[in-house]
Amino acid sequence: MGKALEGVRILDFTHVQSGPTCTQLLAWFGADVIKVERPGVGDITRGQLQDIPKVDSLYFTMLNHNKRSITIDSKNKKGMEILERLVRHCDVLVENFAPGALDRMGLTWERIQQLNPRMIYASVKGFGPGPYADCKVYENVAQCTGGSASTTGFRDGPPLVTGAQIGDSGTGLHLALGIVTALYHRVMTGKGQRVTCAMQDGVLNLARVKMRDQQRLKHGPLTEYSQHGEGIPFGAAVPRAGNDSGGGQPGRILKCKGWEKDPDAYIYFITQAPVWEAICDIIGEPGWKAHADYATPAARLPRLNEIFGRIEQWTMTKSKFEAMDILNERDIPCGPILSMKELAEDPSLRATGTIVEVDHPTRGKYLSVGNPIKLSASTSEVKRSPLLGEQTEEVLRELGYTAEEIAALKQVGATAVLKKAAAE
Numbered sequence: 001m002g003k004a005l006e007g008v009r010i011l012d013f014t015h016v017q018s019g020p021t022c023t024q025l026l027a028w029f030g031a032d033v034i035k036v037e038r039p040g041v042g043d044i045t046r047g048q049l050q051d052i053p054k055v056d057s058l059y060f061t062m063l064n065h066n067k068r069s070i071t072i073d074s075k076n077k078k079g080m081e082i083l084e085r086l087v088r089h090c091d092v093l094v095e096n097f098a099p100g101a102l103d104r105m106g107l108t109w110e111r112i113q114q115l116n117p118r119m120i121y122a123s124v125k126g127f128g129p130g131p132y133a134d135c136k137v138y139e140n141v142a143q144c145t146g147g148s149a150s151t152t153g154f155r156d157g158p159p160l161v162t163g164a165q166i167g168d169s170g171t172g173l174h175l176a177l178g179i180v181t182a183l184y185h186r187v188m189t190g191k192g193q194r195v196t197c198a199m200q201d202g203v204l205n206l207a208r209v210k211m212r213d214q215q216r217l218k219h220g221p222l223t224e225y226s227q228h229g230e231g232i233p234f235g236a237a238v239p240r241a242g243n244d245s246g247g248g249q250p251g252r253i254l255k256c257k258g259w260e261k262d263p264d265a266y267i268y269f270i271t272q273a274p275v276w277e278a279i280c281d282i283i284g285e286p287g288w289k290a291h292a293d294y295a296t297p298a299a300r301l302p303r304l305n306e307i308f309g310r311i312e313q314w315t316m317t318k319s320k321f322e323a324m325d326i327l328n329e330r331d332i333p334c335g336p337i338l339s340m341k342e343l344a345e346d347p348s349l350r351a352t353g354t355i356v357e358v359d360h361p362t363r364g365k366y367l368s369v370g371n372p373i374k375l376s377a378s379t380s381e382v383k384r385s386p387l388l389g390e391q392t393e394e395v396l397r398e399l400g401y402t403a404e405e406i407a408a409l410k411q412v413g414a415t416a417v418l419k420k421a422a423a424e
């Protein structure tokens with residue numbers, strides 16, 4: 001079995017998280033991803049949140065699998081010549097620098113098209129065109145400006161950001177889809193194009209159901225939100241809904257046995273309408289099956305606090321895994337709150353390659369999250385991230401440079417830190 005994107009060459013000019021997430025996905029599918037890094041420095045995340053001194057951080061290693069690293073100083077004339085050769089050599093250029101950084105280097109879209117009309121030029125920026133187009137953006141800024149934070153948390157608390165990196169990794173995913181779409185378009189037309197994803201747009205796309213609710217508000221209260229049952233009126237904008245389900249089937253996070261000591265002894269429980277009778281049997285309320293106050297979804301909506309309170313009395317008598325087993329037998333949708341420790345140790349995630357152990361020359365063995373997208377006719381393996389500049393000479397040779405030229409490029413600081421002249 002081959003790899004789906006074998007033969008596609010990516011000039012990876014990304015750093016931190018959003019861009020690297022995108023190019024890592026493409027690399028997992030077999031694209032040759034050549035990551036350009038500044039000599040002596042590299043992607044800033046190599047040195048961020050280091051758990052082992054002087055060893056590439058997990059932040060970097062977990063976002064840069066299967067890539068090759070070449071060091072090039074883009075502000076050096078000879079360095080720019082190498083970059084231009086790479087633009088001719090590659091199919092896709094991916095970058096996520098602050099707005100205008102690539103233009104300032106001289107790599108404008110016009111110049112890229114002159115060099116390679118088939119090139120797909122893909123960028124992540126914080127915002128699309130508009131008042132904030134020039135702003136730098138990190139994960140939590142995107143969560144706040146994309147509508148996620150204003151709708152996350154409890155009604156009587158401040159806005160909250162989520163642990164899932166929907167701004168960075170989420171936008172990287174969007175960009176990867178844009179790139180393969182543009183590659184397909186290029187197969188049909190022979191032409192490259194620009195692909196841009198704004199992090200604000202990516203988060204808003206993921207928060208789509210809250211924009212749905214914003215419009216529903218005009219026509220009355222959001223009856224599935226707990227605050228409706230509590231008699232609290234809605235304001236002009238979608239409120240934070242705690243752990244209420246975002247869909248049409250009410251759900252909550254409920255305590256399980258051991259919750260007093262274990263911060264993750266909880267289960268998400270959904271009172272899906274078709275299994276309501278099974279729920280009544282399990283929690284010991286068979287009378288609720290036919291009772292006018294509980295028998296229909298509409299009757300239950302104003303009583304969700306009371307109903308979930310009663311269900312929680314039952315879940316508190318079971319561990320989250322016991323509750324999961326009992327509820328699954330009756331097809332009741334639910335899910336234990338799994339800690340990162342539990343996920344890291346989960347044998348089924350290891351078996352599918354979603355959690356993988358990777359060996360690294362300076363760090364040793366570490367765990368990573370593998371490719372979550374499984375293809376039936378294409379393999380995908382997780383290989384360690386490159387050391388800074390590990391493949392510089394290898395890539396230069398592929399670009400046609402001779403051994404002498406490679407040495408000269410190093411000498412003039414195009415691919416290595418320029419050595420200061422010794423004091424006279």
Ligand code: COA
Nearest residue numbers: 016017018037038072073074096097098101125126136137
């Ligand atoms: N050689 C020489 N210079 C290089 C280089 C190389 N190989 N690679 C990058 N640089 C330079 C750039 O040209 C730029 O220089 P300039 O400002 O003089 O033009 C500089 O390094 C740094 O770029 P910048 O993107 O401004 O870095 P930053 O650390 O200040 O900002 C972000 C980081 C993430 C805030 C910013 O890049 C950004 O907003 N990106 C877009 C949105 C995004 O992806 N955010 C999420 C990141 S996970």
